[in-house]
Amino acid sequence: MKSKSSYGIRSIDVARLAGVSRSAVSRAFTEGAYIADETREKVLKASEQLGYSPNAIARGLITRRSRMVGVVVADLSNPFYAGVLEATCLKLQQHGLAPLLLSCRHSQDLDSLIPQLLAYQVDGVLIAASTLSSTIATQCARAGRPVVLINRYVSYDAVSAVTCDNVGGGRAVADRLVAGGHRRIAFLAGLEDTSSSRDREKGFVGRLGELGIALHARDVGNYAYEGATAAVRRLLSKRPRPDAIFCANDTMAIAAIDVARNEFGLELPRDLSIAGYDNIDAASWQGYDLTSVDQNLDRMVATAIDLLLRLRDDPGSRPQHVQVPARLEVRGSTRAVPPAKSVRRLTKLRGAGGSRAA
Amino acid sequence: MKSKSSYGIRSIDVARLAGVSRSAVSRAFTEGAYIADETREKVLKASEQLGYSPNAIARGLITRRSRMVGVVVADLSNPFYAGVLEATCLKLQQHGLAPLLLSCRHSQDLDSLIPQLLAYQVDGVLIAASTLSSTIATQCARAGRPVVLINRYVSYDAVSAVTCDNVGGGRAVADRLVAGGHRRIAFLAGLEDTSSSRDREKGFVGRLGELGIALHARDVGNYAYEGATAAVRRLLSKRPRPDAIFCANDTMAIAAIDVARNEFGLELPRDLSIAGYDNIDAASWQGYDLTSVDQNLDRMVATAIDLLLRLRDDPGSRPQHVQVPARLEVRGSTRAVPPAKSVRRLTKLRGAGGSRAA
DNA sequence: CTGAAAGCGCTTACAG
């Protein structure tokens, strides 16, 4: 009538039903354990019958492996980070790991929340956030938990990082814009203190320089729609007006397109070319048709998780910074070649489609 | 040299340093425990010194409260669900709970993944997914874990649900479109087998009926940009052509706007009014300026978590279905009043701004 | 290949 635990089948229950010891039950659920096929069958059958599966919490306590990974994501309203998170979940599942999530808009919160994550004995921490305070790294290092950053790196060498080749991505955009005949080229930065924005700018400006072109204008949009709206108003009010803008992410590029069309009556890519970064879903919407650098999310995430597991399992492994290649997804918001003639201001109609290149 | 555990400070370490028992250490970290202020101070000081915080895994094992909540989200590429997840994380944190995440695109996966979640002894499961197989509810019920659905309900009465007043939201859109003088009104459904799409349609069509208007056309877009693109092509090819479309979510409404403008040369809201549902970020972008029903995410999530905790803590509480009110966010994609004259096809320019109402 | 026993780090009646 009055059982010790009202529900919850324990290994001892299965053991009794199968007529074996708790050790045998445990072994039946342990990959590669030394157990007779016949015994395992018996245990699995009894487990099925009772609806048993091992208590992961208890297992974690004894094995000192929680099989949970802390995942920190800054801003889920940014589709890029939502994509990172989705890819991370899928990949972790494939490794039999579960993501313990920490999402926060303000990075200052993070410092006080990381200890909570560590209290759950996560096997490691994956951080996908463009900004990051230094204490986080320290906290994790002190707890002996490997940390891998995604989309950002820091100089503390206790922390691994996986990033896209942001310099290369910036260079590719420069090549595309210059090929389209643009000469008054602007850059719209994300957050100034992020490695991602800095590297994209470095690659972009560097390549423009190699091609003999100086940056025409520069502003900051903080990776946000609102910030970019204000910045692009300033950029497009400049005389002579820029004829191309590279935005450090797609959300800002979309804001740029909206402002260019609705407030300045410009047509893309005739009057203005715009390119972004991240290749989010909205970049492929008809209304924007945005040329953008694809970060190869799946590969970044897979690399980060491999790194994390190696740091956890292989005592000889050292933290490192890995880059995955960037790929330019060319769409209609940038032109492939200079316009044949200088027929401007004929109409305000949107150039449906624009030129597509491979 | 060779300590039992290379890192990880245990309560016994703190106890020794503070000159108290492990019980005292435990009490110092337990809200409302019976302990002298002075003793607590000593323990906290020693803990700080050693960098100790209680092992949540071990605590969970003994208290039978993991303080983790399973969170299942279907499709993070949908900004609405990304928003749900972000709000959920924030709210759980405030309750001292941690979200164990399960994201999967295909709901069939879910059936095999829920047991994994339950193996971690989550205190309950929050499911934000428009589709959901029935076995999930059964699995959780069998394990005695409360389940609360967000944005969907099912008929199994073991499962609680929090939804927006989708019927009311649909009705509000009907009122707005009819006030704008529209008479050939279409509905674009999401996924046919979801309660959200069905209820929005029910409210919408029901209110139109009350106003003496029959639905002019109907199609299905599966809540996706691509699906909606194809459906809207069909809808707008119909003669007479619809003059307003209510789309069951914003992503589809955005696709509708893109197709209407770029493929049919229509201007909003003069030639066509479009309304959506969810009020995602992109709805407020200049390029769309989309009238949309706001689901009041924060309130839905807060309600769901309150419900979950009550189900966990109060043995007398029963599963229930709670609705939160919907609110129409009026923007320029729908007009406030019928057009003064029937001046059509004058220009293909986009109506910058459109009429804004409170 | 198997089982008895020890122990992971904590909390909580219980007796004082």
Added chain:
DNA sequence: CTGAAAGCGCTTACAG
């Protein structure tokens, strides 16, 4: 208000 002891559900050397 405090501490000694039992126990949460599991895994894993160890001896057989």
